[in-house]
Amino acid sequence: MRAPRTGKAAKAAWGRLGAAAVAVRQGAVVTVEDFRAYYTWRSWLGGWLVRLLCQVLFFSQLAALVGDSGYAVHVVLGASLLVGVLQAMQGISTTVRDILLGTLPLLAASPVRPGWFFLGRSLCWPVSGVVSSSIVLLALSPFFGASWTAVQVPLVLLLVLLTTLATYCTALVLGAVALLVPMANNLLSALGTMAVTVLSGAITPVHFWPGPVQAVAETIPVTHGLSALLLLESDAGLGPTAHAAGRAALAGLCWLVLSLVAYRLLFNRARRGGSLLT
């Protein structure tokens, strides 16, 4: 009797996984069209990317002027990573858009798990972040003393991808909070972005902060992603780099699980209270 029951459970699990994949994909369909409304390839390359290059160049130049060469490398890597990360944080405000569109009640009444749908719903931002961050990092960092071997380049791209996606999961949790308090959407977005910028060690090293603040910084995936990137650049070996990358992945996974739980709780609460879904 046990085998059929196990088979049924496995089928159900596959079914749930399939439904989750569909929800992410359909959320992504919406985000692609949203992204197209913001940018064309031309405006993204000629406007947005150039702006990001100038931004990172500015901070890196400043670091080169006030600090030693090590600090300049730290800042150019940190600032490059941040341009992707901060785009991922835009997921906070995109989530709230569904309130204005009036689609939340329809999502609540459909079989979709909202957390998976919202995972796809703002996915254009981390994707744009990964691409722009990678270009900026590889284009500018050599001018400020960073050097990459051919083997390291794919690892750099992997770390940018990991860090940006992990941060996107943080943005999803904040997006759920923003759905709860839509009026605070901009404030949450600003505070989240500032916290990531200030605490992650991109500009100011983490050890500068007092212990409790450092503990908060440990929950931010960028802290570990940047650490991995710096270790890779300094040829500290694959072990320590992988360890730091693993911490970034773990932090991202925790945020992802938290976001899925948050959306479920949020929708359940809304069904009881009614405010969000009326």
Added chain:
Amino acid sequence: MTGSAIEVRELTRLYRRKGKPELRALDSVALTVPRGEVHGLLGPNGAGKTTLCRVLSTVLLPSSGEAAVLGRDVVRQAEEVKRLIGIVFGGDRGLYPRLTGRQNLDMWASLYGLRRRARRVRVAELLERMGLSERAEERVQTYSRGMKQRLHLARGLVCDPGVLLLDEPTVGMDPVAAHDFRELVRELRTGGHTVLLTTHDMAEAAALSDRVSFLDNGRLTLTASPEAVGDVVSSHERLEVRALPAALRARVAALPAVAAVTAVDGDTTRIETETPEAVRAVLLLLVEEGITDIARTRPSLEEVYLHLVGGRGMAVGG
């Protein structure tokens, strides 16, 4: 709960409000809608119509009582209910404006679990049925309100629901678009769908509904067919006569079993009789006197509505 399409028992929904007493949006509502019926839900703003739709669509939890759709409880079996219902809310909201009409439908069809091939067929079929095929590849933000509403209806039908909840679907539509929309609802009835339609439009409710219910202040005050509902206002037989001279009016009023002779508007006079036999006597007298502009009428749905909730004026329920 039985095999009805919709069954609601003692359903109450309370809303907590800061610094104010709880709002009783639904108060012990009981309603049964058989399969295949178009049921009109009427009532003023704030009466609880939308709240009832939202409870039935699993979007809101009831505070107490029970509600079931096609035999499934909306609380305990919410996941099953979600696959059995389609919802259409009125107004512009609820669509992704940057997606095309086809993309919107494809997205929802996918979220309802339709596989690619079935999805393609279903979406094409719905676009054709709603007359949107030619504009299917255009972004929804370029659609007129009527087109958006038809797309809403298509979206509601994407999972081939057994029960369709239409919450003021023609609000803000121009008369032609509203007429087309009603035709689509009639087609649905022919196709055997059960429809719960909330509306302020009495003509729409009368034209589409097999039965109507009146909600007021969260309470269900009456359920009947649009024809029978007039008994609430008057059980008398009615004639409406145009250009009735004053002298003849007095003679009509003097006939046996004539209950009332009243001017309604302009040059129309309403004659109410207590028995069908009295109608015959009135008609004979009128025709003898050369009056032929006569209509036999029943109280309209609008009259019933005004009779039931009219005393409240423009006040909102709750």
